[in-house]
Amino acid sequence: MPDSLVGRMKRAVAAGNYDDPQEFVRTAIENQIQIEEEEISQEVKSLDEALNSVDPESEIEAAPEGTQPDDSTHEQAQERQSDDAPPADRTNETTLSLARRQYDDIPTVAPPDESRLDKGPLWGQYNRIFPVKLVVRGLANALLDSSEEGLPDGPWLDLQPFQRRAARTARKIGTEIATHDERAGRKRGEKLAAALPTGDDPDKSMDRFETHFIGRVEHDDELTGALPHLSFVDIVRESPQQIGLTDAGQEFASLSNPLLDDGVDADTSLSQEEQEFYISHVRGVREEEYTAMQKVAQAIEEGDNRPTSLTERVAYLNPEWSNSQAETIRSGLTSRMYELGLVDRSQVGQRGIAYELTAAGETFRSNDTESTQPQ
Structure with missing residues (x-):
């Protein structure tokens, strides 16, 4: 060296x-x-x-x-500075119930204040939506259990115990889904277990999942994690930190999901209803993410359908991004849009890929075009 x-x-x-x-x-x-x-x-x-x-x-x-940062180094450093207790032994942790139940009576919380969230499209490491779905379903059930047991927590649960149970649950179901991915011959980028903590080092894999898909409050009171950035939860700096489900998170949790409700051998990670809800939700609460999705669809339609050229188009969203940041954003966007059924992937040569709009993606693009036409 x-x-x-x-x-x-x-x-x-x-x-x-x-x-x-x-x-x-x-x-x-x-x-x-x-x-x-x-x-x-x-x-x-x-x-x-x-x-x-x-x-x-x-x-x-x-x-x-x-x-946004380009990788997990920033968040890993912040985790080390956390005032939470050191990680406990995970071997005896229980998992969360993921069964679909009736959530109308769950107490909810207000979405996090925008001043506590990063600006712009979602960070690229929040590259899948199913992990978000899994966590909000687990949180809804945990809150329902707490309410039915008469515990005095109200709309809040202690963050760290919930994080650990959620990560353990995600690893368990992720391992089962990964087995079916292999049997189905799914290629990299197509696997339904993508972004779930199935790595060889369980603790590091689950820690990464907690950081990316659940989040926490940092010392400046800003929030990390996909869930708060999608306004599905709020996390507050109490002692200890606590997490609560928003109305939008409650609604997303209530929707039927192929993997959670039909079985881990399902062919898709999100139902059409979930896809449509997510797109509509993002349009309302995360406008910069929705705009970025529109720009990606437009670029693919116009022929910039390879990673490099698509990254160049994404870079126009923010001239201050480095090329590495633009690549991060582009990769996260295309991964989420693939899961939403808006884009598909095809192999080019030995290792290259190209993107194309699906029928749903063409409808998404045409709706965007129509909405910008002068009346």
């Missing part, structure tokens, strides 16, 4: 983000393996970029305020 990289690695360790150089190298290797195994090859920083992100002497500027 060049001396310059060794020095920067030492500074990263000294900054408190890693216990020792061995942990830094181990984390870098694990991230690279994740890159190879999942469809995020253009979402995660290189080792050099990761070093720059924590090197105060680096000439590379930090991401502008309001933009």
Whole structure:
């Protein structure tokens, strides 16, 4: 390793983000393996970029305020600074009920204030919607159980115990879904278990799931995680942190889901009703995400249907994004739009891919075109 990289690695360790150089190298290797195994090859920083992100002497500027980080390094560092208790032994944790029930009487909370959320489209690592569905269903059932048992929690549950149960549940069902992915011969990018914590290291895999798809309150009172950024939950800094379900989260939890309600051998991760609800919901509460989806559909329709050219089109959404940030956003958008049935993928050559609009995607695009026509 060049001396310059060794020095920067030492500074990263000294900054408190890693216990020792061995942990830094181990984390870098694990991230690279994740890159190879999942469809995020253009979402995660290189080792050099990761070093720059924590090197105060680096000439590379930090991401502008309001933009998203390029990988999980930022959130991993924040997790280490959390005032929550250290992770407990997971072996005896129970799982959540995912059965569909009646949720009309669940107490709900208001959505998080927008000032606590990142601006722009969703971060690229929030690359699937089914994990979000799984967590809101589990949260709805946990709240219902708490209410029926007469516990004094009201609309809130302690965050950390819920996170751990949700991650354990996601790993259990994810392993079952992954088995059916293999039997069905699904390729990378098509697997229904994508983004669920099925990695070889259970604790790290579940920690990553908790960070990406549930979230937490940081020291500046800002929120991380897909659930609050979609206004399906709010998380508050009590002692300990607590999580509550919003009206939108309650409604999403109540919708029937193929994998949760029909069986893990289902052919799709979201029902048409869920897809339509999600698109409508995002249009109302996350306008920048909806606009980005429109731009992706337009670019594909106009022939920019390969990752590189599509990234260039996505980059126009925010001139302050680096190329790596634009790649992150593009990859997350196309993954979510694939799950929503708006785009499909085809292989080009040995490893290349191209995107095309599905019939639903063409309708989505035509509706957008019609809505922008002068009256």
